[in-house]
Amino acid sequence: MTTFESAAVIGLGLVGGSLARDLAALGVRVSAYDPDATHVAAAIRTNVIQSALDESLSGVADADVVVIATPVDASVDVLRRIATRATRARLITDVGSTKSRIVQAAEELGIGERFIGSHPMAGDHRSGWDASRTGLFVDAPVYLCAPRDTSAERMRLARSFWLDLRARPEPMSAEQHDLKLAWTSHLPHMVSYSLALALARAGVGRSYLGPGGRDVTRLAGSSPDMWTAIALDNGPAIEAALRMTEREMASLRAAIKRADQEELRARFAAARTWFEE
Amino acid sequence: MTTFESAAVIGLGLVGGSLARDLAALGVRVSAYDPDATHVAAAIRTNVIQSALDESLSGVADADVVVIATPVDASVDVLRRIATRATRARLITDVGSTKSRIVQAAEELGIGERFIGSHPMAGDHRSGWDASRTGLFVDAPVYLCAPRDTSAERMRLARSFWLDLRARPEPMSAEQHDLKLAWTSHLPHMVSYSLALALARAGVGRSYLGPGGRDVTRLAGSSPDMWTAIALDNGPAIEAALRMTEREMASLRAAIKRADQEELRARFAAARTWFEE
Numbered sequence: 001m002t003t004f005e006s007a008a009v010i011g012l013g014l015v016g017g018s019l020a021r022d023l024a025a026l027g028v029r030v031s032a033y034d035p036d037a038t039h040v041a042a043a044i045r046t047n048v049i050q051s052a053l054d055e056s057l058s059g060v061a062d063a064d065v066v067v068i069a070t071p072v073d074a075s076v077d078v079l080r081r082i083a084t085r086a087t088r089a090r091l092i093t094d095v096g097s098t099k100s101r102i103v104q105a106a107e108e109l110g111i112g113e114r115f116i117g118s119h120p121m122a123g124d125h126r127s128g129w130d131a132s133r134t135g136l137f138v139d140a141p142v143y144l145c146a147p148r149d150t151s152a153e154r155m156r157l158a159r160s161f162w163l164d165l166r167a168r169p170e171p172m173s174a175e176q177h178d179l180k181l182a183w184t185s186h187l188p189h190m191v192s193y194s195l196a197l198a199l200a201r202a203g204v205g206r207s208y209l210g211p212g213g214r215d216v217t218r219l220a221g222s223s224p225d226m227w228t229a230i231a232l233d234n235g236p237a238i239e240a241a242l243r244m245t246e247r248e249m250a251s252l253r254a255a256i257k258r259a260d261q262e263e264l265r266a267r268f269a270a271a272r273t274w275f276e277e
Numbered sequence: 278m279t280t281f282e283s284a285a286v287i288g289l290g291l292v293g294g295s296l297a298r299d300l301a302a303l304g305v306r307v308s309a310y311d312p313d314a315t316h317v318a319a320a321i322r323t324n325v326i327q328s329a330l331d332e333s334l335s336g337v338a339d340a341d342v343v344v345i346a347t348p349v350d351a352s353v354d355v356l357r358r359i360a361t362r363a364t365r366a367r368l369i370t371d372v373g374s375t376k377s378r379i380v381q382a383a384e385e386l387g388i389g390e391r392f393i394g395s396h397p398m399a400g401d402h403r404s405g406w407d408a409s410r411t412g413l414f415v416d417a418p419v420y421l422c423a424p425r426d427t428s429a430e431r432m433r434l435a436r437s438f439w440l441d442l443r444a445r446p447e448p449m450s451a452e453q454h455d456l457k458l459a460w461t462s463h464l465p466h467m468v469s470y471s472l473a474l475a476l477a478r479a480g481v482g483r484s485y486l487g488p489g490g491r492d493v494t495r496l497a498g499s500s501p502d503m504w505t506a507i508a509l510d511n512g513p514a515i516e517a518a519l520r521m522t523e524r525e526m527a528s529l530r531a532a533i534k535r536a537d538q539e540e541l542r543a544r545f546a547a548a549r550t551w552f553e554e
Contacts, residue, residue, distance in 0.1 A: 121487040125552075183481045188490035191472045193548045194526040195465065200551040201521060204460045210398045212499075213465035215492040221552035222489075224545035231541050235533050242530045244478060246523055249471040253519045256512050264508050268501035271470045274477040275402075275498035277484075 002026045003160035004091070008053060008063035010078050012039045014123050015095045016069025017048075017132025022165050024048045025134055031059055039129035060086045065161060068094035068102075073229035076105045083109040091157045093118045097181060097226075098233040099145040099174040112147030116158035117174060119143040119181070120167060125221040137167040145174040182237030189219045189227060190242055196220030279303045280437035281368070285330060285340035287355050289316045291400050292372045293346025294325075294409025299442050301325045302411055308336055316406040337363045342438060344395075345371035345379075350506035353382045360386040368434045370395045374458060374503075375510040376422040376451040389424035393435035394451060396420040396458070397444060404500040414444040422451040459514030466496045466504060467519055473497030 005028065009020045012034040020030050020043060033053035034040050043049040053059040060066050060082050066089045068075045068082075075094050079102060086092055092115045094102055099117045106115035122140035123131075142162045146155055155171060162169040172180070196217045199206070206217060231238060255263040282305065286297045289311040297307050297320060310330035311317050320326040330336040334355070337343050343363045345352045352371050356379060363369055369392045371379055376394045383392035399417035419439045423432055432448060439446040449457070473494045476483070483494060508515060532540040 124488060180481075180485070183476060183479055184485045184490055185487055187475070188472065188486065188493040190526070190529055191468060192489075192493050193545060194522055194529055195468045196548040196551050197525040197529075197544060198464070198518070198522040199460060200547060201525070202460055202518070204457075205554060206552060208457070208461045209465065210462055211401060212469075212496045213461055215495050216465040216469050217552065218492050219489045220548040222545070222549070224542050224549055227545050228538055228542045231533050232536055232538060235536060239530055239533050241475070241479070242526060242533070245471055245475040246526050246530070248474040248478070249467070249519060249523050249526070252467055252471055252474075253516055253523070256508050256516050256519075259509055259512060261505055261509060265501050265505045267474060268470060268499070268504050270477060271473040271497040272499070272501055274473050275483060275494065277482055 002028055002164045003157060004028060004064040006030070006062060006064050008032065008060040008066045008086075009049075009069055010053075010057065010067065010082070011069035012036075012043055012129045012132070013069060014127050014131045015120065015136070016067065017043070017129045018122075018134065018136035019067060019069065019095070019165070020048050021132060021134045022137065026164060031063065033057060034129070036129070042129060057081050058085055061088060063089055065089060065091045065093070068092075068096075071223075071226045071229045072096040072098050072102070072233050075102050079105055079111075079115075080109060083111050089114060091116065091154065091161060093158060093161070095120055097185060097230050099143070099177045101233055103145050103147050103174040107147045107149065112149040113151065114154065115147055116150060116154055117145040118158065118162065119145070119177065120162070121185070122167075125219050127223040127226065137162070137165045140167050142167045142169045143177050144169050144171045145177050146171065178234050179237050182234055182241050186230060186234055186238045187241040187245065189222060190231070190238060191245060192217055192219035193227075279305055279441050280434060281305060281341040283307070283340050283342075285309065285337040285343045285363075286326075286346055287330070287334065287344065287359070288346035289313075289320055289406045289409070290346060291404050291408045292397065292413070293344065294320070294406045295399075295411065295413035296344060296346060296372070296442070297325050298409060298411045299414065303441060308340065310334060311406070313406070319406060334358050335362055338365060340366055342366060342368045342370070345369075345373075348500075348503045348506045349373040349375050349379070349510050352379050356382055356388075356392075357386060360388050366391060368393065368431065368438060370435060370438070372397055374462060374507050376420070376454045378510055380422050380424050380451040384424045384426065389426040390428065391431065392424055393427060393431055394422040395435065395439065396422070396454065397439070398462075399444075402496050402498040404503065414439070414442045417444050419444045419446045420454050421446050421448045422454050423448065455511050456514050459511055459518050463507060463511055463515045464518040464522065466499060467508070467515060468522060469494055469496035470504075
């Protein structure tokens with residue numbers, strides 16, 4: 001028995017597509033919308049979804065739960081469009097990497113009581129329906145961010161939704177989430193992008209890197225649209241994290257310049273201690 | 278039939294230990310020295326090596342090939358100690374991540390004719406005998422850097438040595454090697470260390486990172502001794518590479534600060550193009 005009998009998923013990318021697959025495997029009736037009609041067709045052909053939603057999204061009226069799985073710059077607009085249409089939904093949620101803006105939007109749209117923002121810590125640099133797969137959320141932490149006017153009952157429903165997918169839900173305020181994620185996810189992406197851009201400018205292709213260098217640059221293959229939206233949505237927190245990383249890098253460079261063996265060893269040892277903790 | 282019948286390996290860490298294992302598996306008689314006597318004992322117990330060298334390294338006289346597998350700040354000193362002792366060796370080589378200094382030392386010691394520097398692009402952030410394993414060099418590029426007074430015959434021997442281990446040898450000048458490696462290996466390490474140090478300073482533990490962030494910080498678990506020596510040995514080239522990365526990071530941060538959507542998307546798209554090439 002799953003928590004919901006029917007679901008509408010808006011966006012069939014890596015996360016939305018994987019969600020639809022898992023829900024279908026659990027016997028949930030899934031409908032979906034994606035701007036790329038070939039993804040919707042593929043999802044229907046493989047019996048992942050049973051019906052396509054048209055662009056008006058009026059079909060969300062039939063769903064017990066509605067999941068917004070678009071890049072974060074589109075999610076508030078989608079939330080606005082479904083707010084009056086998702087009349088039957090006991091839960092409306094999203095899966096974006098930033099949470100303050102959408103939680104605030106849910107409050108302003110008067111659906112704060114039925115909305116819980118979700119952020120599953122799953123996926124990788126790949127994107128799109130073709131990268132989606134079953135089991136993506138198994139053991140993944142999922143941050144749940146509630147509006148001020150939510151109820152304990154709604155949080156229980158959101159937890160159940162993710163527990164059905166074998167994920168590990170963790171409630172957290174939207175502000176706390178965005179600050180935390182600036183460090184744990186957004187910063188590593190920006191660092192990986194910066195290294196990739198420096199290597200590109202130096203004319204050093206990725207195929208010349210060893211396994212270590214390929215690891216450090218893996219996130220540079222992430223979706224430009226998705227990460228532009230995240231960088232803009234959580235700008236000040238990401239900026240602060242980047243500034244601190246630049247300072248660490250400049251200090252390391254200065255220690256190399258003055259051939260300061262003791263300082264270098266202390267820094268590398270501190271990094272390894274952090275790594276092993 | 279292997280190229281050599283007997284080998285002496287100085288240093289039984291990840292690379293030296295793995296070399297000894299592979300050579301032993303090929304039927305080569307291996308002797309070894311390591312400052313940690315427990316590693317030597319373990320290598321004897323598991324039949325990887327047949328005899329221990331004492332600290333004088335006088336036992337290298339019996340070896341057809343001598344491999345120096347110490348951190349790069351110790352390798353020149355070891356080379357000096359074995360120069361007069363390795364009387365039978367047809368090939369003396371090392372496996373360090375920097376090559377100019379040791380190649381120059383071989384010339385100065387008058388053993389340039391028998392020395393070829395090697396750098397296998399294998400291994401990961403782990404270090405020490407316990408991390409060593411067979412097959413580490415299969416399909417790995419190995420850069421071979423010869424002194425000015427080397428012979429074609431010596432290069433052929435070095436190539437055969439690595440081909441026996443199923444690696445892919447590639448000749449390259451020591452200067453070219455060090456410049457190239459500053460970008461392809463040393464820079465990714467310094468970037469990973471910088472990110473780890475910033476996260477440590479912010480109080481964000483590695484366990485809070487998603488799979489992407491764990492990839493970017495994996496190299497921060499590397500050996501502090503080994504990387505201090507590399508950073509000092511290839512300082513100017515690493516400094517230049519770090520400076521360019523800091524500039525890319527600062528530009529990205531500036532684009533985030535002024536919410537420049539077009540610029541961000543262009544940069545992330547350029548990084549992905551580099552990633553996919």
